[in-house]
Amino acid sequence: MKVKILALILILFASTSISYAGSEKENIYKAGLNYIEGFYEGDSSKLKESLSTDLRKFGFWKEKKSGKFGKASWMKYEEAIAYADNVKAKKNFAKPDAPKKVEVMDYTDKIAAVKISAWWGVDYMLLAKHDDKWIIEEVIWEGPSLKAESTESDHTAVKRATLNYLEGFYEGDTSKLKAALRPTMFKWGYSLDKKTNTHKPGKQMTFDQAISLAERIKENKWFPGADAPREVEVLEVKSIIAITKVTASWGIDYMLLAKQGDEWRIDQILWAGVPAEKAGE
Incomplete structure (x- = not known):
C-alpha cells in the first residue's frame, strides 16, 4: 500500500x-x-x-x-x-x-x-x-527571405566566434574576445544571488569592460576548474544573422551575431546565472 x-x-x-x-x-x-x-x-x-x-x-x-x-x-x-x-x-x-x-x-x-x-x-x-x-x-x-541560406563555413565561423567568447573569459585571452565581439556590442545579464537563489537586477557590460575583465582574469589567474561547463551550441544560422547559446561557469548566455563583410561577430548578449547543479545540464 x-x-x-x-x-x-x-x-x-x-x-x-x-x-x-x-x-x-x-x-x-x-x-x-x-x-x-x-x-x-x-x-x-x-x-x-x-x-x-x-x-x-x-x-x-x-x-x-x-x-x-x-x-x-x-x-x-x-x-x-x-x-x-x-x-x-x-x-x-x-x-x-x-x-x-x-x-x-x-x-x-x-x-x-x-x-x-x-x-x-x-x-x-x-x-x-x-x-x-x-x-x-x-x-x-x-x-525578406525565410529560407536558410547559410553555408557550412558560416556555421563554422559562428561557432568559432562563440567559442572565442567563452575561451576569452575562461583563459583571460583578450585576443579571442576581440575576435569574437563587435566593439559596439551590448551585453546585459542577471547574476544569481546564491543565498536567496534569486536573480539580481540586470546589469550591462560594455566591450571595454569585457576586455578589462579578461585582463584581470589572466593577471589574477582566476581560471575555472577543469570540470567547469564549456558548452557552445549554434541554435541557427541564416544568411547574415545567427543565434547561439553558451553554457559556462557563470550561467547561460544567448547571443545574437551578424555577418558584416566576411566576418561573424557577436552583437548582442543576454545572460543569466543558474544554480550550480544546472549549469552543466
Whole structure:
C-alpha cells in the first residue's frame, strides 16, 4: 500500500513539473506572438505588453536589384509602437496567408531565445522574465527571405566566434574576445544571488569592460576548474544573422551575431546565472 501511495505522489509531482514547464514555455510563446500580431494587426497594446521600453532591435534588408543586404537598420521601442499605430491608421494589415510562426528555441527560468518567421523575414529575439512576465529585450532580423541560406563555413565561423567568447573569459585571452565581439556590442545579464537563489537586477557590460575583465582574469589567474561547463551550441544560422547559446561557469548566455563583410561577430548578449547543479545540464 505504501509503495502505491509513493508511486502516486511521484506521478503527481512529475505531472506538476511538466505542467509548470509547459506553462512557462507557453508564456514565452505568447510574448513572441504578441510581437508578430502587434505589427500584423497594428495593435500597439500587444507590443506594449511584451516589448521592453529599452528595446534594442536592428536588422538587415536584402535589396532585390543588388541582391545584397543593406546597412543595419535600428528600431527603438517608440518607433515600434508608432509603426503599429500607423499600420492600424492606414489599415495596412498583413495578408491572411502571411507567414506567422513563433518558435521557442531555448529557455531557462530567467531568459529565453525565440525565433519569429513573418512576412518581412526572420527575427531572433532574446527575452527576460520580469516578475511573471516575459519581455522581449533584444532582437536581430533579416529579410525578406525565410529560407536558410547559410553555408557550412558560416556555421563554422559562428561557432568559432562563440567559442572565442567563452575561451576569452575562461583563459583571460583578450585576443579571442576581440575576435569574437563587435566593439559596439551590448551585453546585459542577471547574476544569481546564491543565498536567496534569486536573480539580481540586470546589469550591462560594455566591450571595454569585457576586455578589462579578461585582463584581470589572466593577471589574477582566476581560471575555472577543469570540470567547469564549456558548452557552445549554434541554435541557427541564416544568411547574415545567427543565434547561439553558451553554457559556462557563470550561467547561460544567448547571443545574437551578424555577418558584416566576411566576418561573424557577436552583437548582442543576454545572460543569466543558474544554480550550480544546472549549469552543466
